[in-house]
Amino acid sequence: GAGVSQSPRYKVTKRGQDVALRCDPISGHVSLYWYRQALGQGPEFLTYFNYEAQQDKSGLPNDRFSAERPEGSISTLTIQRTEQRDSAMYRCASSRGLAPDTQYFGPGTRLTVL
């Protein structure tokens, strides 16, 4: 079956603009996770959902970052007033069962803020 998909795969934006990154989890997966990964580093946790409920947002760097999963399927990570330091690979993962089940990662969205 299809894996986790993310869109767009690449996003270039100017400083100060808002961006919305989308994640489509594996069908039927109940939990969804957002990570940020810098080059040469491991993924850094941002937030996660069980169904539509946001369980932990302790990894969101500041209040410019927010995420939602209104119907318990697709999720959107929004970054307002982007800054150059937000440039990174943003990865989404999903798991069949509730956390802490096995997480399957998507291909990521490469965000570049000019």
Add this chain to the structure above:
Amino acid sequence: QQPVQSPQAVILREGEDAVINCSSSKALYSVHWYRQKHGEAPVFLMILLKGGEQKGHEKISASFNEKKQQSSLYLTASQLSYSGTYFCGTLLRASQGNLIFGKGTKLSVKP
């Protein structure tokens, strides 16, 4: 508290063995191992759960020493396809979903 992985990098010849370690200063509930090839997403390999339950990949094994809070990933008779960066992710409690990843171990297998 980010887990510490060692070594940072290792170069092997095809057929050789390697061990990658992941240590934590906190008591762990589980350790998750992933392999990531350049430009690709991390791929799940193995989960080690507190209490010794192990789930994962048939050609790679791992252990979890609860006393030391250390997990080791064993790669035997390495193949070229084993090349990549290996990450361990840790959870402190069963109710959590926020994997904390180490900095990774870069494995290169040469013919």
